[in-house]
Amino acid sequence: MKKTVNSIAAILLLISSCIDMHAQSWTGPKEKPKERVDLKYGPLNPGKRTDADMQRFREYGLGQFIHWGVYAIAGGEWNGVKAPTASEWIRVWSGNTAPPNWQQTYDNLYKQFNPKNFDAKRWARQAKQMGARYMIITTKHHDGFCLWPSKYTGYTIAQTPYKKDIVKQLVDAYTAEGIDVYLYFSIIDWNNKDYRTSAPQTEQEKESYNRFLTFTRNQLFELINNYPKMKGFWFDGTWDKSWIGAYQYTYQLEKDLRAAHPGLIIGSRFRNDEHGKRHFDSNGDLLGDYEQGWERKLPAKYEWLNGNDWDCVMTIPPNGWGYIKDWSQFYTKTSYDLIDMLMQSVSMGGNFVLNFGPDGNGQMHTGEDKLAEEIGDWMKWNSEAVYGVTHAPLEPSPYGYYTQKGNTLYLTVFNRPVNNQIRIKIPRAATQIPTGASLLASKTPLKMKFTDIGIDLDKNVYFDISIPADFISKDPFVIKVDTKTGKINTKELEKAHM
Structure with a gap:
């Protein structure tokens, strides 16, 4: 009976998380409130940034997202059974189809993580050939596993058979190819006993969650200090009531991060104001440097953006971020599809970021290799219309x-x-x-x-x-x-x- 209750609870948690993830994005124009309210924890610096780092972001055009972690070993399935979750969420797999003691099995997968075919320089060369000007790498996803040897947890690459710092290799290799690196960081951390989804109520819960906030801060500064060539953070998992309620802490944390790394770029999903408004504060002003809600979607009209900087992050299968062994069950986007989305994005003043999910050995999916080559062949002749361009003030063209x-x-x-x-x-x-x-x-x-x-x-x-x-x-x-x-x-x- 207890196992059944736990399974139901896990399913409800997954459904709730998926609802929250959809709620953090939008699909239409955003109207500003008619009356402004006084805010203490709104944007740090309202208005568009005009510095060189932000201008560089505006001119990227094309980027690459990489979702990689121990979930790549499973590849969206286990023992031939496909998981009913996104591949990088596979740890929350539960119900009748889940393998026995699945979470315990998953939490020990890091002991098998040994990507012998991983070559950061090869990845970087491929990204450059494709035409990417920036890359985002998952330093830590929701499972809490760190691709760098963090001193604040034992659940890191240092404890795997591979041992070597993957984040450092990627930052160095991509930077050497002239590609800027951004670090994805999940606030959600299923491996940390002090992490919680609900707002803490008791003194004990508050003390525990404060430890988690300190842990999160320590890891973020560790990343800044370890990899000073990084250009910004791409945050995820910031929709929990616990994080939303810590608005004073997160406001100060953003100030401190920016002070420690001048020019740092942070998207709109990092934090909220004192009324719980995320992405945009209670006055409709952008929280962060660019709109971060265009995940697997594109604005239909330029006017929806209100002049904000933005990017679109896009998968190749419908919702495939981490490695998926079997693509045959999905429609996978063609290079024609992706070039169309790229040009729609840049025509509206945004960047287009294509996701890759390498396998547990450090190899890109063969489908990703093919698309990267085809996009690169097109960019070789047409990138002038992609890099450093702006929206043209003309009616949309039927052509x-x-x-x-x-x-x-x-x-x-x-x-x-x-x-x-x-x-x-x-x-x-x-x-x-x-x-x-x-x-x-x-x-x-x-x-x-x-x-x-x-x-x-x-x-x-x-x-x-x-x-x-x-x-x-x-x-x-x-x-x-x-x-x-x-x-x-x-x-x-x-x-x-x-």
């Missing part, structure tokens, strides 16, 4: 996605028109006038002409760009449009030969 850099406009074409005429719509009030067009990859000039549609009271002007009929591309391609500063003069445009 693809606009990005902009200075006086240059890029249109990444996914939907080629049957008449080979790409028509771009420019507001009459625009201050940038198209002067010429070319194919980005080949630099082939394209014919462009002003087109008078003749619609009464039309507030736009139109330019038709001709794609050569003999130009064949199996992939999305980029049209580069040069512009000059000035005012739209339709009479002059009618005379022009472009």
Whole structure:
């Protein structure tokens, strides 16, 4: 009977956690409250950062996420039975399908963790070839296992057969390739006896949770001190009532972390204000440096973002973060899917971060290897439309996605028109006038002409760009449009030969 009760409790905990995870994200525009309230624990520095570190973040375009830990040994299943959880959540597997004494089995998997094929330099070279400009690595997921030799717990890489510091190898290898490294850190820690989900009530519970808060602080400063080349933290597991109630502590912790590592970048899910508001405070202001709620989703409209910095983190299988042995049960995204999501992200001023889940031996999934190569082949010719670009203030195009850099406009074409005429719509009030067009990859000039549609009271002007009929591309391609500063003069445009 006791075992059944425990199993039910574990299932309820998993369901509750999944609900909380969905609640921390959003899918539509966020309206600010009509009246502002006084806050003591709102954003540390309201408004967009203008420093060089934050500008570098804005210009990344493409990133890589890596979920790796002892859960990679299981690969989403055990003894041929697939777990009904995300692979990195497999420790909470319970019910009739769970192996006997599963949590005890899982908690001893670290004794088998010996990724003999792991090569941090190889991973970094692959990421660079793919075109990634930053990488996020799970230093510690919810199970509490640390990929660095933390002195504050025995549940670390130092106690495995492998022994060597994985975080250091990755920070060094990726930094050497010119790729910035961010450290994922889970506040949830199932291995720590002082961790709790509910708000502490009794003095004993408060004393225990305070020990956990101190433990968390110690580990975060340990990561900053051990790996000074890191650029920021990517926090997870901050939805528990216990953490939400510790807003005074977490407010001070953010201040201290930033003071210890100038330029540190922290997303919006780290902490909340005194009213429990997460990501955005009670006044609707961003908590942190960028929106961190676009997890496996993308905004439908640029206006939803209210000018905030943001990134999208995306899986290849529908919800596969950690290693999954068998991909056949899922639809797995193609390079076409992922390039489309990449360009949608950067067209709205965000970054796109693709997740990889290596296996227990340190090998990427063969499907990930294939996608990395295909994306890299595309980026080799088209990255100019991805790196350092901004949102273009134009109506969305039916052909693809606009990005902009200075006086240059890029249109990444996914939907080629049957008449080979790409028509771009420019507001009459625009201050940038198209002067010429070319194919980005080949630099082939394209014919462009002003087109008078003749619609009464039309507030736009139109330019038709001709794609050569003999130009064949199996992939999305980029049209580069040069512009000059000035005012739209339709009479002059009618005379022009472009």
